[in-house]
Amino acid sequence: xxxxxxxxxxxxxxxxxxxxxxxxxxxxxxxxxxxxxxxxxxxxxxxxxxxxxxxxxxxxxxxxxxxxxxxxxxxxxxxxxxxxxxxxxxxxxxxxxxxxxxxxxxxxxxxxxxxxxxxxxxxxxxxxxxxxxxxxxxxxxxxxxxxxxxxxxxxxxxxxxxxxxxxxxxxxxxxxxxxxxxxxxxxxxxxxxxxxxxxxxxxxxxxxxxxxxxxxxxxxxxxxxxxxxxxxxxxxxxxxxxxxxxxxxxxxxxxxxxxxxxxxxxxxxxxxxxxxxxxxxxxxxxxxxxxxxxxxxxxxxxxxxxxxxxxxxxxxxxxxxxxxxxxxxxxxxxxxxxxxxxxxxxxxxxxxxxxxxxxxxxxxxxxxxxxxxxxxxxxxxxxxxxxxxxxxxxxxxxxxxxxxxxxxxxxxxxxxxxxxxxxxxxxxxxxxxxxxxxxxxxxxxxxxxxxxxxxxxxxxxxxxxxxxxxxxxxxxxxxxxxxxxxxxxxxxxxxxxxxxxxxxxxxxxxxxxxx
Amino acid sequence: xxxxxxxxxxxxxxxxxxxxxxxxxxxxxxxxxxxxxxxxxxxxxxxxxxxxxxxxxxxxxxxxxxxxxxxxxxxxxxxxxxxxxxxxxxxxxxxxxxxxxxxxxxxxxxxxxxxxxxxxxxxxxxxxxxxxxxxxxxxxxxxxxxxxxxxxxxxxxxxxxxxxxxxxxxxxxxxxxxxxxxxxxxxxxxxxxxxxxxxxxxxxxxxxxxxxxxxxxxxxxxxxxxxxxxxxxxxxxxxxxxxxxxxxxxxxxxxxxxxxxxxxxxxxxxxxxxxxxxxxxxxxxxxxxxxxxxxxxxxxxxxxxxxxxxxxxxxxxxxxxxxxxxxxxxxxxxxxxxxxxxxxxxxxxxxxxxxxxxxxxxxxxxxxxxxxxxxxxxxxxxxxxxxxxxxxxxxxxxxxxxxxxxxxxxxxxxxxxxxxxxxxxxxxxxxxxxxxxxxxxxxxxxxxxxxxxxxxx
Numbered sequence: 001x002x003x004x005x006x007x008x009x010x011x012x013x014x015x016x017x018x019x020x021x022x023x024x025x026x027x028x029x030x031x032x033x034x035x036x037x038x039x040x041x042x043x044x045x046x047x048x049x050x051x052x053x054x055x056x057x058x059x060x061x062x063x064x065x066x067x068x069x070x071x072x073x074x075x076x077x078x079x080x081x082x083x084x085x086x087x088x089x090x091x092x093x094x095x096x097x098x099x100x101x102x103x104x105x106x107x108x109x110x111x112x113x114x115x116x117x118x119x120x121x122x123x124x125x126x127x128x129x130x131x132x133x134x135x136x137x138x139x140x141x142x143x144x145x146x147x148x149x150x151x152x153x154x155x156x157x158x159x160x161x162x163x164x165x166x167x168x169x170x171x172x173x174x175x176x177x178x179x180x181x182x183x184x185x186x187x188x189x190x191x192x193x194x195x196x197x198x199x200x201x202x203x204x205x206x207x208x209x210x211x212x213x214x215x216x217x218x219x220x221x222x223x224x225x226x227x228x229x230x231x232x233x234x235x236x237x238x239x240x241x242x243x244x245x246x247x248x249x250x251x252x253x254x255x256x257x258x259x260x261x262x263x264x265x266x267x268x269x270x271x272x273x274x275x276x277x278x279x280x281x282x283x284x285x286x287x288x289x290x291x292x293x294x295x296x297x298x299x300x301x302x303x304x305x306x307x308x309x310x311x312x313x314x315x316x317x318x319x320x321x322x323x324x325x326x327x328x329x330x331x332x333x334x335x336x337x338x339x340x341x342x343x344x345x346x347x348x349x350x351x352x353x354x355x356x357x358x359x360x361x362x363x364x365x366x367x368x369x370x371x372x373x374x375x376x377x378x379x380x381x382x383x384x385x386x387x388x389x390x391x392x393x394x395x396x397x398x399x400x401x402x403x404x405x406x407x408x409x410x411x412x413x414x415x416x417x418x419x420x421x422x423x424x425x426x427x428x429x430x431x432x433x434x435x436x437x438x439x440x441x442x443x444x445x446x447x448x449x450x451x452x453x454x455x456x457x458x459x460x461x462x463x464x465x466x467x468x469x470x471x472x473x474x475x476x477x478x479x480x481x482x483x484x485x486x487x488x489x490x491x492x493x494x495x496x497x498x499x500x501x502x503x504x505x506x507x508x509x510x511x512x513x514x515x
Numbered sequence: 516x517x518x519x520x521x522x523x524x525x526x527x528x529x530x531x532x533x534x535x536x537x538x539x540x541x542x543x544x545x546x547x548x549x550x551x552x553x554x555x556x557x558x559x560x561x562x563x564x565x566x567x568x569x570x571x572x573x574x575x576x577x578x579x580x581x582x583x584x585x586x587x588x589x590x591x592x593x594x595x596x597x598x599x600x601x602x603x604x605x606x607x608x609x610x611x612x613x614x615x616x617x618x619x620x621x622x623x624x625x626x627x628x629x630x631x632x633x634x635x636x637x638x639x640x641x642x643x644x645x646x647x648x649x650x651x652x653x654x655x656x657x658x659x660x661x662x663x664x665x666x667x668x669x670x671x672x673x674x675x676x677x678x679x680x681x682x683x684x685x686x687x688x689x690x691x692x693x694x695x696x697x698x699x700x701x702x703x704x705x706x707x708x709x710x711x712x713x714x715x716x717x718x719x720x721x722x723x724x725x726x727x728x729x730x731x732x733x734x735x736x737x738x739x740x741x742x743x744x745x746x747x748x749x750x751x752x753x754x755x756x757x758x759x760x761x762x763x764x765x766x767x768x769x770x771x772x773x774x775x776x777x778x779x780x781x782x783x784x785x786x787x788x789x790x791x792x793x794x795x796x797x798x799x800x801x802x803x804x805x806x807x808x809x810x811x812x813x814x815x816x817x818x819x820x821x822x823x824x825x826x827x828x829x830x831x832x833x834x835x836x837x838x839x840x841x842x843x844x845x846x847x848x849x850x851x852x853x854x855x856x857x858x859x860x861x862x863x864x865x866x867x868x869x870x871x872x873x874x875x876x877x878x879x880x881x882x883x884x885x886x887x888x889x890x891x892x893x894x895x896x897x898x899x900x901x902x903x904x905x906x907x908x909x910x911x912x913x914x915x916x917x918x919x920x921x922x923x924x925x926x927x928x929x930x931x932x933x934x935x936x937x938x939x940x941x942x943x944x945x946x947x948x949x950x951x952x953x954x955x956x957x958x959x960x961x962x963x964x965x966x967x968x969x970x971x972x
Contacts, residue, residue, distance in 0.1 A: 203918065206921065206967075355965075361965070364669040365804070365807070367667075368667065392966075394916065464957065467957050497947065497950040500949050500950040500952075501946045504952075
């Protein structure tokens with residue numbers, strides 16, 4: 001009986017692989033509510049064992065995957081089955097495999113290949129009291145990240161046999177367990193190639209401030225402007241001004257990447273905030289997640305990071321609509337017969353779009369778009385999605401003076417990030433004990449509680465509300481954003497000028513009501 | 516004018532399927548024929564006094580005679596059979612009913628041969644058969660100017676359309692246009708606001724308001740002027756109906772003023788027709804880099820009169836020296852500014868919004884100044900309280916993005932001489948600028964014309 005792990009979504013559960021050799025017509029039989037691709041393990045194991053120089057007895061071999069009531073799909077159990085058989089043939093000892101987790105795929109030549117989801121597997125194994133994990137060599141670093149449990153990596157069946165037949169005392173010498181220096185990892189990442197820096201973007205003070213607010217309060221942001229004004233470049237700067245990832249966040253996102261099979265060699269953890277910019281021809285499944293064996297979509301791969309949708313109106317209406325629920329719940333649940341798969345998806349949504357189909361509005365010299373054409377183009381971004389964009393700005397065309405000027409001092413990402421981190425700390429303090437993390441999470445009731453307003457401020461909001469025929473949603477949005485602006489300034493009280501600044505950033509309303 | 520035979524003209528005008536020229540020819544054929552004698556016991560000369568009689572003949576004559584008249588009216592093989600059928604069908608209508616339905620809808624009709632039809636319009640190369648109208652018809656005696664321009668106009672064009680429309684209307688010159696989106700609608704509305712008269716010629720039946728967004732204008736025009744069309748009620752606004760209506764716009768006017776036009780545009784078609792009709796054409800010059808001024812600048816080069824201020828137009832009508840009584844004008848405009856539909860009340864109290872921005876600026880530029888007043892260039896906004904500085908950086912014609920405003924204010928703060936900047940506020944920060952801008956917006960002094968772009972009002 002060998003323990004192995006399987007992942008569903010980013011959570012893992014343990015499986016028992018039971019092997020039995022009995023007399024009877026020679027044959028190989030696998031049971032345990034599994035689908036076709038899982039059964040293939042049997043054939044691979046047989047050939048791998050043969051090529052490793054081990055002959056299977058001519059007997060009836062039965063393998064059972066327990067528990068029998070969980071449907072097993074899309075999991076790779078080659079190595080555990082092989083080990084089970086070896087135990088039955090008494091080449092390995094059962095006692096050696098108590099409290100041990102085994103995972104890996106077998107190549108026909110006996111080599112052990114990496115599998116997906118090792119990180120969550122090892123995490124679950126630790127929780128369940130396993131003391132040793134045997135994983136493919138290429139997954140070693142990933143597993144070693146989990147502290148408090150011993151993880152060794154194997155390259156081939158023979159190595160495994162050799163390891164397990166060596167006396168326990170000498171094993172560590174033969175194959176040292178994986179060790180990962182987390183601190184050094186994070187430090188290296190910080191020192192590595194940086195994201196584009198704010199100081200590389202000329203001018204655009206209004207847009208940069210908006211990005212700062214987005215990073216601090218985890219607000220979603222929509223940028224509208226003619227092509228070539230630097231929207232993409234600005235977008236890429238965003239991860240650079242967000243606070244560095246904590247270990248906890250890194251583990252979360254690494255679990256997702258592990259399940260997606262994206263943790264490469266030498267990168268056991270995701271150390272930088274993800275920045276994903278899918279093309280607008282992306283399919284629903286690729287965006288949100290899914291497939292026969294549901295894999296995480298872009299929104300989950302962007303967890304704790306930034307999802308940048310350039311040319312927002314070009315994404316299908318359906319696609320954009322699918323984003324609504326994950327934006328609200330911060331996770332996506334995909335239901336299948338075999339169970340529910342949940343992937344986290346808490347990200348900052350950055351959208352960019354042109355102001356009209358030709359892109360040059362309101363420059364009347366270049367734009368010949370009729371009002372109904374503009375309305376139709378912008379109308380492709382659904383209202384409910386716009387509602388969830390707390391910030392919305394226009395990015396104007398650069399002047400020739402900006403491009404040719406000697407270049408004054410532009411603020412760099414580092415100092416902006418410092419302000420953002422302070423604002424994040426304020427939010428952490430504010431929301432301690434509640435389930436909220438950032439200002440963007442606040443709902444109407446939370447706003448009342450956490451954002452008290454003085455008489456003057458209430459008056460100024462009233463003026464704005466009436467003069468612009470604002471919706472209630474817009475009203476709340478302004479308060480939420482004003483809260484972040486105040487946090488960035490380091491003040492607890494929300495002042496009039498914070499409200500005015502927040503008000504400037506709701507140009508999405510104008511977009512929707514067509515100009 | 517409205518005698519008992521008028522209804523027959525209404526009936527004839529309303530027949531669809533027979534062209535204008537054919538209808539004229541039919542009337543003429545009927546009027547000249549000896550059948551007149553037989554049916555009405557009056558001479559053919561009576562046709563001259565009562566064109567309705569000829570139409571009545573067409574209605575009552577037996578088919579054989581009618582067929583003869585149809586042939587007399589000119590053989591036109593194409594469509595002739597459909598036209599003939601249409602005529603026969605139409606004879607089953609009751610002209611009284613036709614007139615009744617028109618009256619019920621508040622629509623009047625005047626046929627070209629009738630008395631009271633503007634002479635100017637009768638004399639154009641292809642006059643309409645008649646005009647349907649709601650409200651009133653221009654008499655032809657009063658001076659009238661057509662003000663036309665692009666539908667997708669710039670801030671400059673809109674401002675000038677307003678300015679010209681207002682001054683021309685206030686002086687009793689009827690403003691004629693197409694009630695279209697953009698320049699047309701703005702000029703007409705400005706004329707009405709100034710207490711003047713305005714007439715719109717539509718490319719559809721007068722019972723249809725196209726475009727829908729000018730509905731308020733459509734209603735007001737019926738009180739202070741008229742909504743006209745040569746097309747019968749119910750005719751939908753389709754593309755091919757618009758070019759012909761332009762000849763009526765210029766036909767009813769003494770002068771055509773083009774505010775903004777691209778180098779190839781519908782507006783220029785109207786100008787061609789105006790020239791054919793012998794009307795005077797004026798155009799507003801503009802920046803050579805603006806596509807919307809291309810058409811106008813070219814017209815001027817080809818000989819159209821440049822119009823830089825409403826006085827140029829007034830001069831055409833009233834002679835030189837019509838640079839009028841400024842005080843009287845101001846009163847008219849104050850009244851106009853307080854008229855409903857003008858916007859925030861507080862705006863009217865500011866002299867800047869009552870007198871023309873461009874006029875003030877011209878005066879100010881003439882004065883040698885050290886940046887006392889602004890016309891939108893950064894040099895002017897070096898000192899003073901922040902909201903004043905912002906207002907000086909903005910113009911009423913071009914919108915400026917908030918990034919620009921911030922940059923320009925910063926630039927001039929940096930370049931201002933130290934002595935002056937001691938009086939001003941601290942270096943402008945984004946929140947400070949935004950607060951000020953928003954307050955100006957709430958007070959109605961600036962507007963956000965498109966997302967992120969601001970304009971002085």
